[in-house]
Amino acid sequence: MDAIILQILNGLDKGSAYALIALGLTLIFGTLGVVNFAHGALFMIGAFCAVTLSKILNLSFETVDPTQTDFLGNPLKVKTPYVMEWFGAETGAAIIDWAVPLAILFSIPIMIGIGFIMERGLIKHFYKREHADQILVTFGLAIVLQEVVKYFFGANPIPTGAPDVFKGSFDFGVMLGFDPNAIIYPYWRLVYFAFSAIIIGGVFAFLQFTTFGMVVRAGMADRETVGLLGINIDKRFTIMFGIAAAVAGLAGVMYAPINSPNYHMGMDFLVLSFVVVVVGGMGSLPGAVLAGFLLGVLESFASMNEIKSLIPGIDQIIIYVVAIIILLTRPRGLMGRKGVMEE
Amino acid sequence: MSKTNMTRRGVLKTGAVASAGVALPTIFTASSAAAYTNEPTGPNVTLGFNVPQTGPYADEGADELRAYELAVEHLNGGGDGGMMNTFSSKALQGNGIMGKKVDFVTGDTQTKSDAARASAKSMIEKDGAVMITGGSSSGVAIAVQGLCQEAGVIFMAGLTHSNDTTGKDKKANGFRHFFNGYMSGAALAPVLKNLYGTDRNAYHLTADYTWGWTQEESIAAATEALGWNTVNKVRTPLAATDFSSYIAPVLNSGADVLVLNHYGGNMVNSLTNAVQFGLREKIVNGKQFEIVVPLYSRLMAKGAGENVKGIHGSTNWHWSLQDDASKAFVKSFGTKYGFPPSQAAHTVYCQTLLYADACERAGTHNPCGVAEALEGFEFDGLGNGKTLYRAEDHQCFKDVLVVRGKENPTSEFDLLEVVEVTPASQVTYAPDHPMFAGGALGTCNAG
Numbered sequence: 001m002d003a004i005i006l007q008i009l010n011g012l013d014k015g016s017a018y019a020l021i022a023l024g025l026t027l028i029f030g031t032l033g034v035v036n037f038a039h040g041a042l043f044m045i046g047a048f049c050a051v052t053l054s055k056i057l058n059l060s061f062e063t064v065d066p067t068q069t070d071f072l073g074n075p076l077k078v079k080t081p082y083v084m085e086w087f088g089a090e091t092g093a094a095i096i097d098w099a100v101p102l103a104i105l106f107s108i109p110i111m112i113g114i115g116f117i118m119e120r121g122l123i124k125h126f127y128k129r130e131h132a133d134q135i136l137v138t139f140g141l142a143i144v145l146q147e148v149v150k151y152f153f154g155a156n157p158i159p160t161g162a163p164d165v166f167k168g169s170f171d172f173g174v175m176l177g178f179d180p181n182a183i184i185y186p187y188w189r190l191v192y193f194a195f196s197a198i199i200i201g202g203v204f205a206f207l208q209f210t211t212f213g214m215v216v217r218a219g220m221a222d223r224e225t226v227g228l229l230g231i232n233i234d235k236r237f238t239i240m241f242g243i244a245a246a247v248a249g250l251a252g253v254m255y256a257p258i259n260s261p262n263y264h265m266g267m268d269f270l271v272l273s274f275v276v277v278v279v280g281g282m283g284s285l286p287g288a289v290l291a292g293f294l295l296g297v298l299e300s301f302a303s304m305n306e307i308k309s310l311i312p313g314i315d316q317i318i319i320y321v322v323a324i325i326i327l328l329t330r331p332r333g334l335m336g337r338k339g340v341m342e343e
Numbered sequence: 344m345s346k347t348n349m350t351r352r353g354v355l356k357t358g359a360v361a362s363a364g365v366a367l368p369t370i371f372t373a374s375s376a377a378a379y380t381n382e383p384t385g386p387n388v389t390l391g392f393n394v395p396q397t398g399p400y401a402d403e404g405a406d407e408l409r410a411y412e413l414a415v416e417h418l419n420g421g422g423d424g425g426m427m428n429t430f431s432s433k434a435l436q437g438n439g440i441m442g443k444k445v446d447f448v449t450g451d452t453q454t455k456s457d458a459a460r461a462s463a464k465s466m467i468e469k470d471g472a473v474m475i476t477g478g479s480s481s482g483v484a485i486a487v488q489g490l491c492q493e494a495g496v497i498f499m500a501g502l503t504h505s506n507d508t509t510g511k512d513k514k515a516n517g518f519r520h521f522f523n524g525y526m527s528g529a530a531l532a533p534v535l536k537n538l539y540g541t542d543r544n545a546y547h548l549t550a551d552y553t554w555g556w557t558q559e560e561s562i563a564a565a566t567e568a569l570g571w572n573t574v575n576k577v578r579t580p581l582a583a584t585d586f587s588s589y590i591a592p593v594l595n596s597g598a599d600v601l602v603l604n605h606y607g608g609n610m611v612n613s614l615t616n617a618v619q620f621g622l623r624e625k626i627v628n629g630k631q632f633e634i635v636v637p638l639y640s641r642l643m644a645k646g647a648g649e650n651v652k653g654i655h656g657s658t659n660w661h662w663s664l665q666d667d668a669s670k671a672f673v674k675s676f677g678t679k680y681g682f683p684p685s686q687a688a689h690t691v692y693c694q695t696l697l698y699a700d701a702c703e704r705a706g707t708h709n710p711c712g713v714a715e716a717l718e719g720f721e722f723d724g725l726g727n728g729k730t731l732y733r734a735e736d737h738q739c740f741k742d743v744l745v746v747r748g749k750e751n752p753t754s755e756f757d758l759l760e761v762v763e764v765t766p767a768s769q770v771t772y773a774p775d776h777p778m779f780a781g782g783a784l785g786t787c788n789a790g
Contacts, residue, residue: 006591014585071662071683071756072674147397155401157611159648169621181626182595186619189587258619259584259612260646268584303588305577315588316580 002173002182007300009172013189015296016196020251021273022280022288023200024244030220030283031237034123035131037138040270041145042245045114046252047261048149049107051158054099057083098163103253108246115245119238142266150263157260162188166257188257195254199247200289206243207285216240220283275323281336291334295319379709380495380790381473388443388708390415390695391472393463393487394501396451400479400607402642403687407477407501408449409680410688414695417675418445425675429668429724430696434703441702448472454479456486463487467494473708474499476694479687481505481554488517495790497710499694502687504606504638506557509738510779515787516710518717518737520697521690522770524558525778527637527657528565530743530765534655539600539633541570546598548589548613550605551578558604560778562637566602574598579609586613590620599627601634610636611646618650639746641685644758651748651758658744660689660726661761669726683756693725697732711787729767735774736784740767 060079068076084092173182207213219233280287302318395404420437448470450462466472476499478484484503491498492514500519549555625632639656662683676684705712718734730741745763
């Protein structure tokens with residue numbers, strides 16, 4: 001039982017990341033009709049916003065300590081971060097410690113800016129082209145972006161820790177009447193789950209309860225008619241692209257302490273997130289979220305030793321098996337609408 | 344008016360012979376004009392450095408390339424000479440290899456076997472490389488070693504730790520300086536026994552490919568010989584990034600030691616996840632839970648950050664060693680590049696010098712002559728103490744380092760500390776050891 005609860009928690013946590021990326025993918029597909037294979041790269045750039053802010057906060061000046069030597073035997077140059085010099089050692093250390101949460105604020109304008117540049121500079125030229133062309137150009141863009149990141153940050157993962165207060169694990173076992181330490185779950189992963197819920201709720205509320213959101217939803221349903229009403233739907237869709245980029249970026253920022261960011265992390269998530277969108281139903285926002293959590297939980301269960309001993313290798317194919325079953329029984333996905341990506 | 348005696352049969356015959364001649368790869372025809380593949384006839388000799396310049400091991404590859412360039416500089420008489428000054432063999436004079444200036448070409452393996460074979464093939468056929476070296480993955484090394492055997496050139500393996508490289512997949516033209524999974528197990532076992540006792544339950548998470556399998560087998564055998572019980576061996580996909588689903592079952596498995604048979608990004612993520620799940624604070628069976636990472640590298644330790652503190656593993660070499668050779672190499676590399684070399688850089692630098700030295704001693708670049716000079720060669724002064732290139736399997740036998748993630752690093756490079764230097768005699772095994780059985784060295788191929 002404890003193992004099952006742990007895997008449900010794991011699944012919800014994985015599902016959070018899938019759902020956030022898939023939400024952005026669906027948002028772009030639903031509004032602009034573009035299959036954006038560079039969306040995983042936006043997630044990766046978000047994580048590197050956290051890395052960058054952490055590096056900025058750790059910018060240091062050097063002082064020579066003659067009592068110690070470096071690896072070549074020269075006097076050791078000791079680095080002291082500027083923030084510790086400006087704000088005092090304690091406050092400076094606290095600011096550096098909170099680099100990842102601070103990166104949320106840092107990343108939003110950057111991600112929206114990158115979203116605007118991507119949409120205006122490249123993707124808008126492919127609106128009327130085949131989906132295959134869109135996939136090729138956005139996939140190419142993703143490779144360019146990850147190579148740029150690799151050029152500046154290297155190929156190895158870069159550790160980016162959560163604030164000290166979130167280190168350690170929460171003991172669910174004691175709360176549920178199990179032995180201590182039977183069901184423990186890392187605090188930061190719980191924070192990630194809560195954060196995802198807030199972002200997903202925020203996006204839905206924005207689309208549901210604001211005039212802007214209403215126009216966007218109307219545009220998703222019938223772009224032509226909204227245009228005929230004199231509304232500049234293109235401008236709103238561009239803004240939605242920026243918002244979708246920000247959602248992916250925020251998902252990446254908060255993911256940085258879970259697994260050390262590396263330039264390839266976007267690609268690792270992209271394919272799975274695309275499957276999530278298809279299973280959820282192309283263009284369906286609730287479908288993307290539902291499928292994200294569903295596939296996350298199933299993937300976690302498939303990794304259990306008991307399941308793997310019954311069907312070896314199931315952990316690697318479960319998502320695709322489920323996708324095949326769902327698409328065979330519900331060709332438009334779980335919550336897909338009629339007419340989307342259909343002639 | 345002239346008359347030509349052309350018949351249909353004659354045209355077909357001539358065409359077939361001509362086509363066969365054109366189609367025959369230059370790799371096989373080269374031997375007809377020269378004594379062996381890519382025999383250097385001009386004033387230069389070309390070496391092929393085949394490393395991952397893109398992909399997940401690109402940082403290891405970049406460090407290997409730096410070391411290769413340094414080795415070439417030293418061979419050609421440039422720089423401070425590095426470990427050429429400490430090397431026990433004095434055949435190298437700083438005038439290239441046998442008086443020929445050393446040139447090099449580079450290839451990108453992308454850490455993919457097919458890409459690695461393609462770039463090695465190109466370096467042999469188009470660039471005339473007389474020796475191929477490199478690799479940051481056992482899958483790649485084994486694939487390229489096979490190609491070099493067919494092509495008739497020497498392969499000096501870089502960072503490859505699978506038992507199979509000099510076990511069932513060994514080749515007469517291939518040589519490995521780096522240690523292997525068996526040696527990691529043999530070196531770690533006594534240290535683990537002293538630290539954690541003989542009554543332990545180990546849970547293995549293993550990267551699902553040749554290196555992971557052989558390391559898992561080696562470590563499990565070594566720890567079971569101590570009296571440890573292996574609770575479970577779980578294979579994880581090489582492409583996995585989040586290991587939480589694999590870590591969670593460890594919590595209540597009854598295991599009190601987690602062995603991570605992972606390398607590179609896999610290791611960084613699995614260790615980070617294990618620490619996040621509080622495994623290091625856990626008390627199981629009345630004992631402190633422990634994590635072991637059998638193959639460590641400084642570049643990986645950097646990726647895992649403070650999670651490596653206090654965790655034990657093994658390594659081929661570390662820059663903090665205080666022997667004259669290691670100090671000379673660190674000084675040479677550090678002065679040129681501004682940071683200390685990794686174990687990947689060290690092993691490829693050694694391999695380049697060992698190849699060049701073998702050519703000098705053999706008096707030829709002929710792979711069969713070079714192989715003969717390397718087989719059974721005993722040397723010192725390259726940072727690992729007394730070392731033997733065993734003739735039976737072309738594996739180097741030398742001391743192995745047991746290291747621990749440093750609790751209080753003084754710099755960004757000071758991440759590991761050497762806790763024990765395990766003597767070569769303790770990690771040596773018989774050539775027909777079951778973990779290395781199944782293949783044959785064969786005979787050397789000169790092309």
